[in-house]
Amino acid sequence: xxxxxxxxxxxxxTFCLSLFVLFSxxxxxxTAYAADQSLQRIKQKGTIVMATSPDYPPYEFxxxxxxxxxxxxxxxxxxxxxxxxxxxxxxxxxxxxxxxLVAVETGKADVAxxxxxxxxxxxxxxxxxxxxYNGGQSFLINKTDVAKYKNQSALAHKKIGxxxxxxxxxxxxxxxxxxxxxxxxxxxxxxxxxxxHKVDALGIETPSAEAYIKNDPDLAMFKxxxxxxxxxxxxxxxxxxxSGTLVAAINKSIDQIKQQHLANQYLADAGKYMKVxxxxxxxxxxxxxxxxxxxxxxxxxxxxxxxxxxxxTILALMRFSKSKILHAIAVAYIEFVRGTxxxxxxxFVYFGVGIIINxxxxxSGIIAVSLNSGAYVAEIIRGGINSVDKGQTEASAxxxxxxxxxxxxxxxxxALKNIWPALGNEFVSLIKESSIVSIIGVTxxxxxxxxxxxxxxxxxxxxxxxxxxxxxITFILTRVLNYYEGRMKHAR
Amino acid sequence: xxDKPLIKVDKLEKKFGDNExxxxxxxxxxxxxxxxxxxxxGSGKSTFLRxxxxxxxPTGGKxxxxxxxxxxxxxxxLTTLRERMGMVFQSFNLFPNLTVLENxxxxxxxxxxxxxxxxxxKAMSLLKRVGLEEKADVYPASLxxxxxxxxxxxxxxxxxPEVLLFDEPTSALDPEMVGEVLAVMKGLAExxxxxxxxxHEMGFAxxxxxxxxxxxxxxxxxxxxxxxxxxxxxxxxxxxxxSKIIGQ
Numbered sequence: 001x002x003x004x005x006x007x008x009x010x011x012x013x014t015f016c017l018s019l020f021v022l023f024s025x026x027x028x029x030x031t032a033y034a035a036d037q038s039l040q041r042i043k044q045k046g047t048i049v050m051a052t053s054p055d056y057p058p059y060e061f062x063x064x065x066x067x068x069x070x071x072x073x074x075x076x077x078x079x080x081x082x083x084x085x086x087x088x089x090x091x092x093x094x095x096x097x098x099x100x101l102v103a104v105e106t107g108k109a110d111v112a113x114x115x116x117x118x119x120x121x122x123x124x125x126x127x128x129x130x131x132x133y134n135g136g137q138s139f140l141i142n143k144t145d146v147a148k149y150k151n152q153s154a155l156a157h158k159k160i161g162x163x164x165x166x167x168x169x170x171x172x173x174x175x176x177x178x179x180x181x182x183x184x185x186x187x188x189x190x191x192x193x194x195x196x197h198k199v200d201a202l203g204i205e206t207p208s209a210e211a212y213i214k215n216d217p218d219l220a221m222f223k224x225x226x227x228x229x230x231x232x233x234x235x236x237x238x239x240x241x242x243s244g245t246l247v248a249a250i251n252k253s254i255d256q257i258k259q260q261h262l263a264n265q266y267l268a269d270a271g272k273y274m275k276v277x278x279x280x281x282x283x284x285x286x287x288x289x290x291x292x293x294x295x296x297x298x299x300x301x302x303x304x305x306x307x308x309x310x311x312x313t314i315l316a317l318m319r320f321s322k323s324k325i326l327h328a329i330a331v332a333y334i335e336f337v338r339g340t341x342x343x344x345x346x347x348f349v350y351f352g353v354g355i356i357i358n359x360x361x362x363x364s365g366i367i368a369v370s371l372n373s374g375a376y377v378a379e380i381i382r383g384g385i386n387s388v389d390k391g392q393t394e395a396s397a398x399x400x401x402x403x404x405x406x407x408x409x410x411x412x413x414x415a416l417k418n419i420w421p422a423l424g425n426e427f428v429s430l431i432k433e434s435s436i437v438s439i440i441g442v443t444x445x446x447x448x449x450x451x452x453x454x455x456x457x458x459x460x461x462x463x464x465x466x467x468x469x470x471x472x473i474t475f476i477l478t479r480v481l482n483y484y485e486g487r488m489k490h491a492r
Numbered sequence: 493x494x495d496k497p498l499i500k501v502d503k504l505e506k507k508f509g510d511n512e513x514x515x516x517x518x519x520x521x522x523x524x525x526x527x528x529x530x531x532x533x534g535s536g537k538s539t540f541l542r543x544x545x546x547x548x549x550p551t552g553g554k555x556x557x558x559x560x561x562x563x564x565x566x567x568x569x570l571t572t573l574r575e576r577m578g579m580v581f582q583s584f585n586l587f588p589n590l591t592v593l594e595n596x597x598x599x600x601x602x603x604x605x606x607x608x609x610x611x612x613x614k615a616m617s618l619l620k621r622v623g624l625e626e627k628a629d630v631y632p633a634s635l636x637x638x639x640x641x642x643x644x645x646x647x648x649x650x651x652x653p654e655v656l657l658f659d660e661p662t663s664a665l666d667p668e669m670v671g672e673v674l675a676v677m678k679g680l681a682e683x684x685x686x687x688x689x690x691x692h693e694m695g696f697a698x699x700x701x702x703x704x705x706x707x708x709x710x711x712x713x714x715x716x717x718x719x720x721x722x723x724x725x726x727x728x729x730x731x732x733x734x735s736k737i738i739g740q
Contacts, residue, residue, distance in 0.1 A: 396587075398648070399603070401602055410590075414588065
């Protein structure tokens with residue numbers, strides 16, 4: 001290892017540098033090329049792809065319609081009108097809110113629409129349409145606190161919750177004197193924090209606040225008294241930089257929506273869907289969501305386990321190879337993958353590699369999880385090979401077996417038996433960690449969990465259900481692995 | 493009876509770091525000969541044996557097999573060399589993941605490309621020869637040490653080697669099992685197999701060997717006929733060693 005140290009470091013650095021070069025050149029080149037052909041491109045394509053995070057009623061959320069889940073809400077209705085005005089078909093891609101802006105930057109979607117506020121910092125990376133809706137800012141509080149918090153000034157020096165990275169978060173931080181602002185990713189989590197008195201009030205858009213008090217008798221709200229610039233506080237659509245012609249076309253539709261006051265009608269329609277969703281909030285009623293989640297979680301896990309083991313075996317053999325280059329590549333790969341978070345790898349494969357090849361979310365998720373698992377499996381297998389007695393290699397050599405045959409028929413089968421428990425651990429953790437793919441919109445169990453939480457306004461129960469489901473899956477897997485472990489013992 | 497040199501060793505040296513294990517070893521093994529290598533522990537006997545089939549690579553001198561310098565061998569020639577030079581280890585080294593029959597079939601099928609049936613037939617006849625045909629379908633772990641070593645010998649024979657190297661084949665066995673293994677080895681010697689045996693079994697060496705080599709401190713200090721070696725050793729160290737062992 002010590003002799004190889006320098007080479008390995010060099011290989012890692014080369015790897016990182018080539019990634020950096022690859023991804024610093026490609027996007028600029030594309031943006032320049034795409035400039036101002038944006039409208040023409042959409043019309044040629046015949047479709048407009050909208051990225052959204054459907055856990056934000058009434059803007060966007062999922063409903064069951066004729067047994068199929070569908071994304072609805074005010075944003076969807078507005079976008080439908082835009083698509084109709086452009087004469088193209090609307091395609092909706094769902095993903096986590098963190099990912100929607102990246103999706104338009106990297107060309108995964110044509111427009112991001114998810115109740116997005118066009119803040120100055122966001123304007124640096126994307127183009128925005130006109131504001132299509134300005135619901136205003138409100139605060140959610142517990143009903144028991146109505147007397148205590150009558151208006152915004154009563155919130156001074158209190159704890160205020162808001163979605164991280166949103167306008168509400170920045171406003172609470174800068175405009176409420178002495179307030180401690182607690183940021184979380186999802187409104188469902190924030191409402192839970194409010195109800196358990198971890199925060200005193202919640203900064204939230206008025207339409208969302210109204211939806212919450214309609215569905216939860218324990219909550220109350222009041223409107224904020226911020227003085228706000230209307231161009232920054234409403235919701236707008238985000239598009240890739242340099243989409244001037246497309247933005248102009250979309251703005252025409254938005255003007256019509258404003259003149260005809262269509263937004264209020266869309267909101268009312270969304271309200272009807274929400275009633276359908278909250279009519280029956282038992283988890284059993286939402287079983288199809290969970291089932292679909294289980295299906296995807298199992299698909300991702302099963303395929304990733306297979307490819308992870310294949311890749312891991314190859315990497316482990318490369319580490320034992322006499323070729324210094326193969327050895328260095330394997331070490332560099334393993335160190336790099338183990339040294340970076342899976343979440344970043346998932347985002348990288350979907351958005352980063354997506355610049356070159358347009359991979360669907362599910363495939364990206366499977367690739368990222370497999371590549372990640374391969375690195376860990378490689379180390380497990382390496383340990384297993386080292387654990388096989390040296391006499392076995394010598395005995396195979398003395399019989400004239402080639403190194404490959406010796407590995408395949410003698411060493412690996414014994415190594416596999418030794419590492420079976422460790423490999424089992426890796427499979428179990430892979431099932432759990434694969435949940436990270438929900439951020440790119442793969443409809444796995446965690447993704448469905450967030451949808452159900454948003455739809456039902458129930459914060460805890462869906463989490464509990466998902467927990468039980470994960471446990472059942474991993475428990476069954478553990479039993480199966482133990483069964484095979486027992487059989488291998490028997491064979492000796 | 494012995495006519496042509498099968499293995500010739502010329503000024504063989506082996507160092508592990510600064511530790512010189514083998515020094516200026518010369519020797520010739522003729523086809524059909526049985527050589528027993530004796531000597532105190534740590535004298536380099538096993539290392540010498542492992543240098544013959546290049547499990548250890550010599551750091552000096554030459555090993556010739558059928559007149560060819562093994563140092564110049566390519567990877568595939570090396571594999572062929574080992575295929576023709578069977579080895580039996582102190583700790584048996586059977587493959588625990590395979591049945592007895594599969595242990596015997598693996599190399600003939602993979603290396604000699606025998607068919608499954610051919611390899612199985614050959615394996616069964618060899619198991620019969622070592623008296624273990626009824627154990628064909630069990631895993632090695634369920635056999636006694638003596639049985640395992642007999643299977644290991646059969647496994648080495650399955651490749652039809654021209655010479656068999658034995659590395660203290662009975663040292664890891666319970667005393668009551670030594671006899672069965674030595675009996676198999678004696679039978680092999682009588683059938684004309686060329687053998688190099690590192691052993692502490694002086695009775696076996698005296699009875700079966702054509703020549704006994706005495707090693708100490710990395711040198712071969714004496715080569716002699718068994719009777720001469722055990723009755724009138726010339727070298728002082730050999731005298732001392734033999735009197736201690738036989739004297740008991």
